[in-house]
Amino acid sequence: MLNCRVQTPTYARTELATELRLPTNGLDYTILAIYFVVVLGIGFAARRSVRTSLDFFLSGRSLPAWITGLAFVSANLAATEILGMAANSAQYGAYTVHWYWIGAIPAMVFLGLVMMPFYYGSKVRSVPEMLLLRFDRAAHLLSSILFALAAILIAGVNLYALAIVVEALLGWPQWVAIVVAGFFVLAYITLGGLSSAIYNEVLQFFVILAALIPLSVLGLRKAGGWGGLTDRLTARHGDDFVTAWGGTGIGSANPLGANWLTIVLGLGFVLSFGYWTTNFAEVQRALSAKNLSAARRTPLIAAYPKIFIVFLVMIPGLVAAALVPGIGTAGSDLQYNDAIPYLMQELLPNGVLGIAVTGLLAAFMAGMAANVSSFNTVFTTDIWAKYVVRGREDAYYVRFGRLITAVGVLASIGTAFLASSFSNIMSYLQTLFSFFNVPMFVVFIVGMFWRRASARSGFWGLLAGTVTAMVNYFVLYKRDIVAVPTDQGANFVSAIAGFVAGAVVMVIVSLFTAPKPERDLQGLVHGTTSPGMSEPPAAGDDAWYRSPALLGWGAVILAAACYLPFSI
Amino acid sequence: MSDYSEESVRREVTELEGRSATAARIFDLRRIIGGLFVLYGVIVTIAGITASDAEIDKAQGVNINLWTGIGMLLLGLFFLSWLKLRPTPPPLPEDGSPGEREHAEPGDG
DSSP states (O other), rough: OOTTOOOOOTTOOOOOOOOGGGOOOOHHHHHHHHHHHHHHHHHHHHTTTTSSSSHHHHHHGOOOOOHHHHEEEEEHHOOHHHHHHHHHHHHHHHHHHHHHHHHHHHHHHIIIIIHHHHHHHTTTTTTHHHHHHHOOOEEEEEEEEEEEEEHHHHHHHHHHHHHHHHHHHHHHHHHHHHHHHHHHHHHHHHHHHHHHHHHHHHHHHHHHHHHHHHHHHHHHHHHHHHHHHHHHHHHHHHHGGGGGOOOOOOOOOOOOOOOHHHIIIIIIIHHHHHHHHHHHHHHHHTTTTTTHHHHHHHHHHHHHHHHHHHHHHHHHHHHHHHHHHTTTSSSSSSOGGHHHHHHHHHOOOOTHHHHHHHHHHHHHHHHHHHHHHHHHHIIIIIIIIIIISSSSOOOHHHHHHHHHHEEEEHHHHHHHHHHOOHHHHHHHHHHHTTTSSHHHHHHHHHHOOOOOOOOHHHHHHHHHHHHHHIIIIIIITTTTTSSSSSSHHHHHHHHHHHHHHHHHHHHHHHSSSOOOOOOGGGTTTTTTTOGEEEEEEEETTTTTOHHHHHHHHHHHHHHHHHHHHHOO | OTSHHHHHHHHHHHHHHHOOHHHHHHOOHHHHHHHHHHHHHHHHHHHHHHHHHHHHHHHTTOOOOHHHHHHHHHHHHHHHHHHHOOOOOOOTTTTTTTTTTTOTTTTTO
16 A cells, blocks of 8 residues: 555555456446546646746645645555555455554644644755755755655556556556556646646546445445444454454454554554655645645645545455455455455446546556656756756756656656566565655654754665665565564564664764754754744635644544444 | 755745746636536436446446436536636736735745
8 A cells, every 4th residue: 555655465466367357338438538538638738837847846836725635645545555455454354444544644644733834834845855955965865866766666566557457357458558548647747747647636536436435335235234244254254354453462463463562653653654744746745735824734634535535445345355255365266456346347337337447547547647746856856956957947947857757657667567577576676665764754753853963864864764674674574583474564563673773873873973053954943933934824724624733633533533433 | 055055945946936827827626527527427327317227236226327427416516616606716926816826925035
């Protein structure tokens, strides 16, 4: 899930069973064709709003909060996430809710309430640029290059996953799907920049809801309602399968291979905060908001749909687990990843089926586009304009941004083809990059709350955290030096190790190097302010329902309340 | 690090914001969502009205096309009426009208 953050079975096992071919007809293809036309139309229409590089990379910092908020949730709701979380539910049961209620909501609220004033108020255009201001060029360059590589890799993985699903469901050859989807993403981002990526993400959000809601309703009906579903699952998998915390006591065994402590610290704190607060593909959506209030509300508005989307991916997974007894085992034709396609085939008549296919394809393309549109921004403003060709006129960087978008898409297409022949290597690389968000978060949090953290400490903290998480995962866990039952559990533990190592190294390096002068820290460290933070609220933004504190704490309380029926 | 201070980034971005065209020229997304969902709603509702017994049986006895179609139609109409009731404020990029751009920075530049 969450693209590079946590390993789900998504990538390694994307092969769908061949008998999942959907009975699509002309009606379904009409619905799909209309969507593609609208996607291109948005690209052409957004083109005339691009005048400066800020328009192209950050929508001119001018979008309203409801649009950036829905794009924020949608950029994460890629098809790999949808299929992967349904697979997770079919395999592990109701533990899936942790990825949403503890693994997303607190971090999203923290981003909106605590971090956004620093991000938006300092007027940085990217997450690495924030590191440049707070630390130094070494930290900046390291994070920019790693982010750019990871973004291309994930975009390619998304494209490859799309090709496999489209081949199984619609019977298109893989290369056709890769080239067609790559072309559409290339066209609409090159034309309209971030604005057309964001507009398409909002559109995709509604289409995917129109696909998943009917599927979940019919799935529940087929399984005999929620009561019938839980009875069947309890009879087959035991009581813990439909609870959130059952069997997570330290020392007791459960299918997830994690206990409550690693879930809360590893998933809920380190991995989730790392992903949601420092992954530029997400933060970029908030930075394109029209003012500080809208930027702070972006992740908070996103939190509410996020709380409930878990039901739309978990229910199909649980239904598939109930209806297909041996799903995911050697005796069955169906893999865990087949949960949603299987129910689409079983339950949806033509018409809604077309909506579902469109939603799935749209989600794949949005997942790729979110990575491409953050890649071109980091590559142009952080790498090219700062270290390679500096000081040119703004129009040059817009042209370069368009060019590098094309290069990025072509590189992802190449990555997708590579993935189809070397799938193990790619899965390995994906895990490798997944450990990069963790040290990013340490460096951010220490740098933001401890003004003594020196300029040099950022780079060494990043490096130490990344290396520790990787050593822990690839050496200690993979070679069985420490015993963790599953990949998921090992992920959580590695994240905690990376976090601690990064923090310790930052403290040590800071004690031996000179602190950053106080005047260079204004607006970057907690307790300081910058002019951007104190902008007066726009008309209407002082309404009570737009209060960030109320929205944020409301989301936390709602998520906690959602745990109740799954805990008692 | 004298060439990249918070101040220099602020100055550069503020200057770009002044010339930005997105707020003034971007079309209203509500029109696109509204239009697409009304169109989808009509298509899927018609598929629901003309649904065969076999299709209804497949969907557990529910005429799912009809219900989904109506739902999508309502969502589309919601966006179109929102647009009608609260139209896009006319862009006034020069003086920064309320609700459009709030980037006039008193103490900056």
